[in-house]
Amino acid sequence: MESSNDYGPWMMVAFNVLLFGVIMAFGLILLSKGGKLIQESNGKLVTDASYSSIRAPQYSGLFLISIGMLIQWSFLMYAYYRLALCEERDIMKELPLQYEEYYQKIPAFTPISKTKNIYFNEE
Numbered sequence: 001m002e003s004s005n006d007y008g009p010w011m012m013v014a015f016n017v018l019l020f021g022v023i024m025a026f027g028l029i030l031l032s033k034g035g036k037l038i039q040e041s042n043g044k045l046v047t048d049a050s051y052s053s054i055r056a057p058q059y060s061g062l063f064l065i066s067i068g069m070l071i072q073w074s075f076l077m078y079a080y081y082r083l084a085l086c087e088e089r090d091i092m093k094e095l096p097l098q099y100e101e102y103y104q105k106i107p108a109f110t111p112i113s114k115t116k117n118i119y120f121n122e123e
Helices: 008-040 057-094 096-105
Strands: none
Touching (some): 008 057, 057 096
């Protein structure tokens, strides 16, 4: 649960998720239409529709989908990292003594992490 009313970072994440979602949708359209044209060509050379602009629209579509997913997931990872920071701040305020001991002993994200603390600043 977010403790502050600062929605700026979340709006940036939402915008980027939407933007790269549109890029992935465009890639999916290229992929499906290009593949359909090839299937319907009966072995003939396809040079119309998207093939009049690029020779391999189905692969361009795959590239767009992949790039969109990589960037979108990076933003989502950032959003969840920020959420973890907010939740830690909240629990530190709610149960400071109990959580401090736990916080010092247990790593934040992976059990083998040498860096135990994720709480870097008071934002």
